[in-house]
Amino acid sequence: MAPKQTRTEGQSSAKKAENTQQWLTSREAQKLSYGVVKNAGVPQDYEQMQTQVQLSSGNKLDYDDSMPIVTTLPNLGLGATLEKFPDGWTECLISGYLKKKIVNTPGFPAAIPRPPIARHRIAESPGKGLGMFAACNIKPGELVLAERPLIIAPRAIFGVRVAGRVPRHYTDEQYRQVTMFERERNLNLVTGRMAPERLEPLMSLANCHLQDGSGPILGIIRTNGFQAEEIRDKANTSESYYSVVCNELSRMNHSCSPNVARHWDTASFSMQIFAVRAIKEGEEITTEYCDLLAPAAQRQAELAPYGISQCVCPSCSNPAVSDPLRARIRVISRKMDDAGGWMNLDFPEKPDVKPLLGDLITIAKEGLEELDEYGYILWELFKTYATLQDSKNMLAYRQKHKAWKAAIYPDDAPEYEAGIDDLLKLMKFGNLSLNKMMKGKGKAA
Numbered sequence: 001m002a003p004k005q006t007r008t009e010g011q012s013s014a015k016k017a018e019n020t021q022q023w024l025t026s027r028e029a030q031k032l033s034y035g036v037v038k039n040a041g042v043p044q045d046y047e048q049m050q051t052q053v054q055l056s057s058g059n060k061l062d063y064d065d066s067m068p069i070v071t072t073l074p075n076l077g078l079g080a081t082l083e084k085f086p087d088g089w090t091e092c093l094i095s096g097y098l099k100k101k102i103v104n105t106p107g108f109p110a111a112i113p114r115p116p117i118a119r120h121r122i123a124e125s126p127g128k129g130l131g132m133f134a135a136c137n138i139k140p141g142e143l144v145l146a147e148r149p150l151i152i153a154p155r156a157i158f159g160v161r162v163a164g165r166v167p168r169h170y171t172d173e174q175y176r177q178v179t180m181f182e183r184e185r186n187l188n189l190v191t192g193r194m195a196p197e198r199l200e201p202l203m204s205l206a207n208c209h210l211q212d213g214s215g216p217i218l219g220i221i222r223t224n225g226f227q228a229e230e231i232r233d234k235a236n237t238s239e240s241y242y243s244v245v246c247n248e249l250s251r252m253n254h255s256c257s258p259n260v261a262r263h264w265d266t267a268s269f270s271m272q273i274f275a276v277r278a279i280k281e282g283e284e285i286t287t288e289y290c291d292l293l294a295p296a297a298q299r300q301a302e303l304a305p306y307g308i309s310q311c312v313c314p315s316c317s318n319p320a321v322s323d324p325l326r327a328r329i330r331v332i333s334r335k336m337d338d339a340g341g342w343m344n345l346d347f348p349e350k351p352d353v354k355p356l357l358g359d360l361i362t363i364a365k366e367g368l369e370e371l372d373e374y375g376y377i378l379w380e381l382f383k384t385y386a387t388l389q390d391s392k393n394m395l396a397y398r399q400k401h402k403a404w405k406a407a408i409y410p411d412d413a414p415e416y417e418a419g420i421d422d423l424l425k426l427m428k429f430g431n432l433s434l435n436k437m438m439k440g441k442g443k444a445a
């Protein structure tokens, strides 16, 4: 699943996709086989390899950074039940480095944040299996659901050296079959120690890899795994990333115009989703599995490994209209990168809201409020209206940007708000203090 879990702030979506492993999950998934593979399974002469994975118990931390270990996080002791610990716990196959990083995170393991009332429900989504739906009206920036994963497992084989050990005469497909076979063996070590109340929901999740040689656990992980920027090893290679599989969050279907943003919080060890625009009660809650700024044909290719033969979202149904709009957003990405990111403090010399409002409409039309480009335009509008001394619009865009920021960068929100307030206090337009305007006491000159 597309890994836009956490972001590199201030970079356009396009640049992040190029520079980082932004769309790694879907690309990685394409590297393994999918669909129907004839004669799936390892060749008869294949000899399975020796794994170095260690089973870890308790709070032990003195592992080598590269040591692959199976461990339970947070460690709630033997006999933990959901009744006693409703936030749950995660069975992990991670490196010694990552275990140390997680356990040493300030506040770990904090309680999972919960919305004041349940804002989601799981129900049938016609043509897509199960899906997640809004149980009430949800405002932009609001937390919809936070969930502790059932399992975290590496995106590559761990503790087994496949490269160089697979007989030379094996075809590429046979190599892939060996890779999947060894990954399944690794994963068996994790599920083998899962409590039934965690294992049963995991094994009930959708699996679109039933005929390609993925084992049952790998198939479920490939279908449902999210990637989180924080859950990775030191190196920044495809081998350093992990798949995070949750229970209810795994029921979110794909849309090329998603209405929530995903966020990983290490302290509470939870995956969280926030509304990026208003969501009406009964509306399906969706996330993305592919590069949102890619043209429809490329998105379709990225969705194929998920068994989605044709995405029927409005943008995919009408690429003649949507592709040029998304191409325009890629131009905004370049502008944003040239400007130094979405939170640059340069106020416009020739303030003009028209092109910005046009850009905003383009992004909203495509339902891409989740992108940093949207936050960038909101911020530019805030600054432009401030320069024009239009207090009403300035405040309106500040509020929109605030809600957007709460959804996309929830960890930064308090710090960010304090910074903006300080900035506003410092700014004066003639006799008019922006701080007064913020309190609604002043009038634009």
Ligand SMILES: C[S@@+](CC[C@H](N)C(=O)[O-])C[C@H]1O[C@@H](n2cnc3c(N)ncnc32)[C@H](O)[C@@H]1O
Pocket: 127, 128, 129, 130, 131, 205, 206, 207, 208, 223, 224, 250, 251, 252, 253, 254, 255, 306, 307, 308, 310, 311, 312
């Ligand atoms: C992570 S699961 C989502 C939940 C799933 N629908 C279920 O029943 O548990 C991913 C699978 O859901 C289905 N799916 C997700 N988004 C879809 C879409 N936009 N169109 C059709 N099928 C979709 C595909 O079968 C895909 O392999």
